[in-house]
Amino acid sequence: MDFFTAQDRARRLTGRLVLLLLLAVAALIAVASLAVALAVVLLDGGAFAAQPLARALEPRLLAGVAAAVILVVGLGSLVRHLQLRAGGSVVAESLGGRPLNFETRNERERQLLNVVEEMAIASGMPVPEVYLLEDQAINAFAAGHDLDDVAIGITRGAIEALDRDQLQGVIAHEFSHILHGDMRLNLRLVALLHGILVIGLIGRMLLHASSSGRRMRSRKGGGHVAVLGLGASLMVVGYAGTLCGNLIKAAVSRQREFLADASAVQYTRNPEGIGGALKVLAAHRLGSRLLASHAAEFSHLFFGSGVRTLPGLTATHPPLQARIRRVLPRWDGSLPPAPVIQPTPPRHAAAPMEGAAGLASKASIGESMPGAVVADALVADALMAEGGVADEIVASVGRPSAEDISRARRRLGEIDDGLIEAAHEPSAARALVYGILMGADAGSRDAQRQALVGQALPEVLRELEALEVPLSRLAPGQRLPLIELALPVLRRLSVAQLGRFQACLRRLMALESRPGALQWALHRLVLRGIQGERRARRDRHLADLSGPLSLLLSTLALAGQQDETQAHASVERLSAVLGVTLDFVREPALATDLDWAMSRLVRLVQAERAPLLAAMSCCVLHDGRIEPEEAELLSAVAWTLGCPLPSPERLAGQSVGGTA
Known part of the structure; x- marks a missing residue:
C-alpha cells in the first residue's frame, strides 16, 4: 500500500x-x-x-x-x-517511560538509538523521541499525531533480549505504523x-x-x-x-x-528480524504484558498485546503463532530459549531472504506496492518523459528499503565523529545548527557571527568555534542528516533556551544576503521540527493554489538549473500537465514569500499531494540530473508537506534515463 x-x-x-x-x-x-x-x-x-x-x-x-x-x-x-495534544511524549510518560539519554554509554541503549536514527534518516523523516520503559516485558510502541511529535517507546526487556536484526525488525514495525497513519488513528x-x-x-x-x-x-x-x-x-x-x-x-x-509486520519485512528485506523478535516474545516468560497502570488504555498501540485479554473478538493483536507464520511460512513451531533479563540494569547519563516476496500479498499490500502512486494519468505521462525517475521518487514516499537503511548507516559513518557527537549534546547541537544555516559568503557569515555574539549563550559560541573546522569539511548531502539527528535534542531545551534559539535562527536568516532555496528549506525544517506546525485543514486543491504553486515550483526549477529558459519551460510544461495556471517567477524568492507559499500548500488535500510531489521532482530533474544539494532540498520540502522521502542519497546522482 x-x-x-x-x-x-x-x-x-x-x-x-x-x-x-x-x-x-x-x-x-x-x-x-x-x-x-x-x-x-x-x-x-x-x-x-x-x-x-x-x-x-x-x-x-x-x-x-x-x-x-x-x-x-x-x-x-x-x-x-x-x-494528548502534545503528541507521543504524553503517551510515553504516562506509561512510565523516560527519555533516553542521547549520550548514553550503555551499549544496548546506544544500539537502540542507532537503529532508530538509521531508520528515520532512511525514511526521510525527523528522528523521533526515544523513550525507555524499565519493564522486563518485551514490547514497543509508536505514538504521535504528526511526524513532528512522534515518540517511540520500548521496554528494557526488548533491548536486552533482542539482537540487532530483531530490534531493527521491531523498530521497522513501529515505523510502518507511523508511515501508514496508524499512530494518529490510534491516538484519536x-x-x-x-x-x-x-x-x-x-x-x-x-x-x-x-x-x-x-x-x-x-x-x-x-x-x-x-x-x-x-x-x-x-x-x-x-x-x-x-x-x-x-x-x-x-x-x-x-x-x-x-x-x-509485512512492512517491516519489506523495509529490511529480512523476515528473520521481525520473525525472530516475535519468536523471542513467544518464548519470554513475561511476554509483552506491561506493568504500567495505563497499559490497557493504550493496548492497541503496542507491538505485543501489553495486557491480558480474552481471545477472539476483544483481542487487539492476532495470536503470535499466526503472526510468526505470516512472516516465516516454513516455521516448524520451535522457539528459542527463554531470554534472561537483568532485573535492575544500570542507568547511564541485511540481505534479502526467501519468503519475503510472498508476505506482502498475504497481508493484502503486495498488489499495490509496485504500482505508480501518481493519481493523475497526465502526471504519469509527464514523468515518463523524465525516464521514470520522478515516478520512482513519488513511489518511494513512506517506503524505505533495506538499501535505504544501509545507505543511511553508511552516510552516518562518513560524517565526522565530532559532528555526530555534537548533534547529541544540547549546547553543541545548537552550535551545529547555527553553523549549518549560516551563509556561504564571507560577508554574511561575519555579520551572522557578530549577531550570535550578542544573542547566543557563551557555551554555545564556544561549541560553534570548536566545530568550525569539521563544519567546513561537510560534504554535499550531509547537512540534512545532521539536522535530523539534532532535532530530538533541541526539542528538550527549556522554554527560555528554546526562545533564545529561535530568536538566533530568525536573526541568522534576516542577515543572510543571498539566502538560497536549500538554506530556507533547512531553516524551515528546523523551526517546524522543534515547535511543530499548526495543524491546518486539508481542504484545498491544486486549482486553488496557483500562486503558491508558481512560487514553489519556480524556486525548485531555478535551484536545479541556472538556465532560466529551461527552468521557465519546465514550469510551463507542468502548468499544462497539472491543469493549473502557473506563472514563472524569475526573481529569487524571499524566505518570507516561500513561508507564505508553504503555509497555503500544507492545506492541500491528501489525494493531490502525489501529483504535487511529482511536479516538484520534475522541477529538479529537468536538467537531467539530481545533485546532492537538490536531493536535500526536495527531501526537506517534501517533509514539511508531510511526505517523508527516503534518504536523499537514493536520489542524488540519478539522471534521466539511468544513473550517472
Whole structure:
C-alpha cells in the first residue's frame, strides 16, 4: 500500500470509528436509562413498585439520561484529546517511560538509538523521541499525531533480549505504523473511547462514596440504597462501555498489526528480524504484558498485546503463532530459549531472504506496492518523459528499503565523529545548527557571527568555534542528516533556551544576503521540527493554489538549473500537465514569500499531494540530473508537506534515463 493511499485509508477509518462510537453511545444510553429508572424507583421507596418499565420509557427521563451520557462522553473525549495534544511524549510518560539519554554509554541503549536514527534518516523523516520503559516485558510502541511529535517507546526487556536484526525488525514495525497513519488513528481512538470509560469511573466513585460515607448510611429511607444502586448500575454501564471500546479497538488493530509486520519485512528485506523478535516474545516468560497502570488504555498501540485479554473478538493483536507464520511460512513451531533479563540494569547519563516476496500479498499490500502512486494519468505521462525517475521518487514516499537503511548507516559513518557527537549534546547541537544555516559568503557569515555574539549563550559560541573546522569539511548531502539527528535534542531545551534559539535562527536568516532555496528549506525544517506546525485543514486543491504553486515550483526549477529558459519551460510544461495556471517567477524568492507559499500548500488535500510531489521532482530533474544539494532540498520540502522521502542519497546522482 503506497503512502498516500495509506494516509487516506487511515482518515476513512477515523470516520468509521466515529460511527462505531455513536452506536456504542446509543447502547449505553439504553442501558443507562434502565439503570436510572431502577434507581428512581428505589429512591421513591417502592422496591420495584408501579410499572418500572413505564418509568424507564418516560420521554423526559430518556431525554435527560441521553443528554447526560452524551455530555459525559463528549467532555471525557475532549479532555483526553486536549491531554494528548502534545503528541507521543504524553503517551510515553504516562506509561512510565523516560527519555533516553542521547549520550548514553550503555551499549544496548546506544544500539537502540542507532537503529532508530538509521531508520528515520532512511525514511526521510525527523528522528523521533526515544523513550525507555524499565519493564522486563518485551514490547514497543509508536505514538504521535504528526511526524513532528512522534515518540517511540520500548521496554528494557526488548533491548536486552533482542539482537540487532530483531530490534531493527521491531523498530521497522513501529515505523510502518507511523508511515501508514496508524499512530494518529490510534491516538484519536484513545480520546474517543475515554469518554465511554468515564461513565464507569463515575459509577465507581459513587459506589465508593456511598459505601464509605457515614452520613449517607445514617439517613432514613432509600436514598442510600438508591445511590448504591446508581453507582453499581453506572459501573455496569462502564464495563459495557469498556467492552464496546475493546471491540472497536480490536476491529481496527488486528489487521494493522499484520500490515506492520509485512512492512517491516519489506523495509529490511529480512523476515528473520521481525520473525525472530516475535519468536523471542513467544518464548519470554513475561511476554509483552506491561506493568504500567495505563497499559490497557493504550493496548492497541503496542507491538505485543501489553495486557491480558480474552481471545477472539476483544483481542487487539492476532495470536503470535499466526503472526510468526505470516512472516516465516516454513516455521516448524520451535522457539528459542527463554531470554534472561537483568532485573535492575544500570542507568547511564541485511540481505534479502526467501519468503519475503510472498508476505506482502498475504497481508493484502503486495498488489499495490509496485504500482505508480501518481493519481493523475497526465502526471504519469509527464514523468515518463523524465525516464521514470520522478515516478520512482513519488513511489518511494513512506517506503524505505533495506538499501535505504544501509545507505543511511553508511552516510552516518562518513560524517565526522565530532559532528555526530555534537548533534547529541544540547549546547553543541545548537552550535551545529547555527553553523549549518549560516551563509556561504564571507560577508554574511561575519555579520551572522557578530549577531550570535550578542544573542547566543557563551557555551554555545564556544561549541560553534570548536566545530568550525569539521563544519567546513561537510560534504554535499550531509547537512540534512545532521539536522535530523539534532532535532530530538533541541526539542528538550527549556522554554527560555528554546526562545533564545529561535530568536538566533530568525536573526541568522534576516542577515543572510543571498539566502538560497536549500538554506530556507533547512531553516524551515528546523523551526517546524522543534515547535511543530499548526495543524491546518486539508481542504484545498491544486486549482486553488496557483500562486503558491508558481512560487514553489519556480524556486525548485531555478535551484536545479541556472538556465532560466529551461527552468521557465519546465514550469510551463507542468502548468499544462497539472491543469493549473502557473506563472514563472524569475526573481529569487524571499524566505518570507516561500513561508507564505508553504503555509497555503500544507492545506492541500491528501489525494493531490502525489501529483504535487511529482511536479516538484520534475522541477529538479529537468536538467537531467539530481545533485546532492537538490536531493536535500526536495527531501526537506517534501517533509514539511508531510511526505517523508527516503534518504536523499537514493536520489542524488540519478539522471534521466539511468544513473550517472
